[in-house]
Amino acid sequence: MGRKFCVGGNWKMNGSKDSITELAKILSAGPLDPNTEVVVGCPSVYISFARGLLPSSIGVAGQNCYKVKSGAFTGEIAPSMLKDVGADWVILGHSERRAIFGESDELIADKVEFALSEGLKVIACIGETLQEREAGQTEAVCFRQTKAIASVVKDWSNVVIAYEPVWAIGTGKTATPAQAQEVHAALRKWFAENVSQAVSDSIRIQYGGSVTAANARELASQPDIDGFLVGGASLKPEFVQIVNARQ
Ligand SMILES: O=C(CO)COP(=O)(O)O
Numbered sequence: 001m002g003r004k005f006c007v008g009g010n011w012k013m014n015g016s017k018d019s020i021t022e023l024a025k026i027l028s029a030g031p032l033d034p035n036t037e038v039v040v041g042c043p044s045v046y047i048s049f050a051r052g053l054l055p056s057s058i059g060v061a062g063q064n065c066y067k068v069k070s071g072a073f074t075g076e077i078a079p080s081m082l083k084d085v086g087a088d089w090v091i092l093g094h095s096e097r098r099a100i101f102g103e104s105d106e107l108i109a110d111k112v113e114f115a116l117s118e119g120l121k122v123i124a125c126i127g128e129t130l131q132e133r134e135a136g137q138t139e140a141v142c143f144r145q146t147k148a149i150a151s152v153v154k155d156w157s158n159v160v161i162a163y164e165p166v167w168a169i170g171t172g173k174t175a176t177p178a179q180a181q182e183v184h185a186a187l188r189k190w191f192a193e194n195v196s197q198a199v200s201d202s203i204r205i206q207y208g209g210s211v212t213a214a215n216a217r218e219l220a221s222q223p224d225i226d227g228f229l230v231g232g233a234s235l236k237p238e239f240v241q242i243v244n245a246r247q
Contacts (some may be wrong), residue, residue, distance in 0.1 A: 005220070006160055006204050006227035007243045008093060008123055009234025010041040019235070020046055024053035026237050033220050033244045034056070036227070038125070041091045041189065044077050051086030057085065061089035061123060064097060068112040069118075079118035090115050091229075093125045093145070094168045105148035111151035112159075118224075121158040123206070123229060124149050130167035138165075146187065150195055158203045162229040163187065168209025170231060179216045180207045182238075184224035213238035218243035 015023075020042075027123035032038055039059035042050045051060050066076035082090055092115060093108040108124070115122050126145040128138045142163065153159055163183055168175050175183075184205045192200035207219055219225055230242055 003038050003202060003204050003226045004192045005035065005038040005246050006039070006206060007245075008041060008061065008091070008162070008206060008208075008227070008229045008237055009179075010030050010094070010208075010229055011235060012041075012045065012063070012096070012231060013043060014235055015043060017046070017048060017049060017215035018226050019048050021053060023235065023239075024050065026240065027058060028055050030243075032240065033247050036243050038243055039089050041123075041160045042087075042088075044082065044085075047082065047087050050087040057104040059089050060087045061091050062087045062120075063094070065090050065092070065111060065115055065120070067114045069079060077083075079115045079120045082120060083118070084208055087108065087120070089121045089123060090199070091123045091125065091162075093149070094127060095127055095169060099166070104227075105145055105212040108145075109148040109194050114151065116155070116158055121160070123160045124161050125162040125164050125208070125229070126163075127166050127169075127209075133165065133167065137225075138183060140226050142183060142187060142247050146190060147194070150191075156195070156199045156203055158205060160227070161187065162206040162208050164229060166209075169208070174210040174212075174215050174219075175207065177222050180219060181224055182223065188224050211242060213241035216242040220245035 041061040041063045061084040064196045065079045092111050128141040132141045204226035206227040206229045211228045211230045214232050
């Protein structure tokens with residue numbers, strides 16, 4: 001269908017100059033499948049440093065940003081600042097932002113809208129908790145989160161959706177390829193019915209949650225999985241194999 005496979009690494013609050021230097025060497029050596037778009041989500045204080053070491057083919061993302069240009073918002077970072085230090089993407093709405101920092105659908109939508117308007121590309125994260133899955137609410141939760149994001153997006157070409165079931169994040173409990181495919185297909189149908197067939201056909205939907213070199217190939221073979229958002233394994237040499245999962 002012509003959707004370019006897109007693999008993101010989300011380093012979360014990990015790393016140092018030393019470890020980023022090592023990782024950049026590994027990613028530079030690759031080789032990385034040229035048919036896969038690669039982005040790494042870097043702690044904001046290291047973006048400039050990482051950008052200087054990574055090959056230009058790898059995009060760099062912030063892991064959060066605020067919803068306005070500048071001002072009295074102690075501790076916050078503006079999209080223009082991320083761009084200024086070398087990021088071209090931002091990850092927004094990660095479940096850790098939602099759960100630990102109390103970010104609402106509405107705040108995330110405001111951030112997505114502003115980041116896009118400032119010229120950043122956005123990886124927008126959604127996903128249900130275990131409790132929600134067990135209560136049969138997986139689709140309802142994912143659709144509600146997606147709807148909030150969709151309400152502010154006009155041009156979808158700079159948006160990637162990351163479906164990350166919260167129960168699979170950092171737990172070693174990966175969704176099975178069938179479980180992930182089921183939600184990805186449901187999301188694509190949601191886009192066809194609520195946005196447009198063209199966006200449904202072109203939007204890239206990543207899977208995230210305990211992706212490793214060992215499970216990436218089978219997940220990548222699913223028709224509606226267009227890439228990954230990788231946490232723990234993105235800090236390791238196996239990230240190269242995950243990037244190359246479609247080869
Ligand atoms: O949250 C994630 C990526 O954003 C997934 O994390 P893990 O790959 O460590 O489970």
